Amino acid sequence: xxxxxxxxxxxxxxxxxxxxxxxxxxxxxxxxxxxxxxxxxxxxxxxxxxxxxxxxxxxxxxxxxxxxxxxxxxxxxxxxxxxxxxxxxxxxxxxxxxxxxxxxxxxxxxxxxxxx
Amino acid sequence: xxxxxxxxxxxxxxxxxxxxxxxxxxxxxxxxxxxxxxxxxxxxxxxxxxxxxxxxxxxxxxxxxxxxxxxxxxxxxxxxxxxxxxxxxxxxxxxxxxxxxxxxxxxxxxxxxxxxxxxxxxxxxxxxxxxxxxxxxxxxxxxxxxxxxxxxxxxxxxxxxxxxxxxxxxxxxxxxxxxxxxxxxxxx
Numbered sequence: 001x002x003x004x005x006x007x008x009x010x011x012x013x014x015x016x017x018x019x020x021x022x023x024x025x026x027x028x029x030x031x032x033x034x035x036x037x038x039x040x041x042x043x044x045x046x047x048x049x050x051x052x053x054x055x056x057x058x059x060x061x062x063x064x065x066x067x068x069x070x071x072x073x074x075x076x077x078x079x080x081x082x083x084x085x086x087x088x089x090x091x092x093x094x095x096x097x098x099x100x101x102x103x104x105x106x107x108x109x110x111x112x113x114x115x116x
Numbered sequence: 117x118x119x120x121x122x123x124x125x126x127x128x129x130x131x132x133x134x135x136x137x138x139x140x141x142x143x144x145x146x147x148x149x150x151x152x153x154x155x156x157x158x159x160x161x162x163x164x165x166x167x168x169x170x171x172x173x174x175x176x177x178x179x180x181x182x183x184x185x186x187x188x189x190x191x192x193x194x195x196x197x198x199x200x201x202x203x204x205x206x207x208x209x210x211x212x213x214x215x216x217x218x219x220x221x222x223x224x225x226x227x228x229x230x231x232x233x234x235x236x237x238x239x240x241x242x243x244x245x246x247x248x249x250x251x252x253x254x255x256x257x258x259x260x261x262x263x264x265x266x267x268x269x270x271x272x273x274x275x276x277x278x279x280x281x282x283x284x285x286x287x288x289x290x291x292x293x294x295x296x297x298x299x300x301x302x303x304x
Contacts (some may be wrong), residue, residue: 005299005302008302009295009298009299009302010194011240012241012243012244012293013244013294013295013298014265015233015240015241015243015244016230016233016235016237016241016244016245017263018234018237018262019230019232019233019263019264020232020233021143021144021147021148021232021264021265022143022146022147022230022231023143023146023149024142024145024146024160024163025146025156025160028142028146028160028163028164029135029138029139029142031160031164032138032164032167032168035164035168036168036171039168073269085260094155098232107278
């Protein structure tokens with residue numbers, strides 16, 4: 001036998017059994033449509049669109065490839081300042097009889113004869 | 117319009133198909149969101165987000181399930197996301213106040229009654245309505261889909277990605293928990 005409180009509990013638990021579906025508010029589609037337009041691709045930032053991003057990546061890759069393979073960038077030409085530093089170092093080492101002969105000849109071969 | 121025709125139209129971004137989709141399913145989506153969130157404004161926001169997501173990701177829909185099942189899944193997931201984010205904001209607000217912050221914790225007052233309840237049931241339904249909000253997430257979803265949307269357990273299991281037995285168990289535990297919550301509510 002059910003007690004009054006358990007009867008009440010069952011009544012409360014059954015209170016939503018015949019509930020009606022709550023309809024969407026009026027003009028729901030109109031508001032949704034305007035929100036959709038706000039978020040349309042035209043409104044997105046240009047640099048976030050897929051095509052510009054891919055194009056930028058391609059340009060960067062080409063530039064990178066060119067920099068790596070460019071002979072002028074790859075050759076280590078001794079600039080006047082670096083040449084002077086290396087010359088100084090070699091002179092000091094030569095003075096102290098510690099510079100190996102092959103290092104001195106190797107370095108001299110890299111120097112442009114016009115700059116000597 | 118058949119479901120296949122509708123999906124094909126949506127995949128071609130046909131506006132008439134999108135209008136048909138929204139007008140056909142807006143009550144289903146809104147009512148489910150409202151049942152979980154218990155607030156009209158939040159429910160409308162979530163319902164709009166659901167249709168926006170459908171519009172953007174219709175190409176991912178593989179038609180293995182019914183369109184309505186997919187809509188229920190997106191709606192429950194979006195509604196739960198909002199509930200979680202509100203809970204974490206509330207917790208953060210409380211911590212801020214404990215540390216002497218001036219910011220007020222936003223009051224999150226749910227609607228007191230479900231608008232679809234008959235007048236003579238308002239009081240009892242109001243108690244049950246408030247008790248549902250205290251259920252754990254899975255039980256809340258199962259109970260809402262079954263009671264407020266009137267879906268059979270089989271469909272609830274398809275939406276939730278659980279077995280039929282798991283949904284039956286969820287509903288059983290939901291009823292036990294609701295009884296406990298209501299007993300405390302009645303005795304206080």
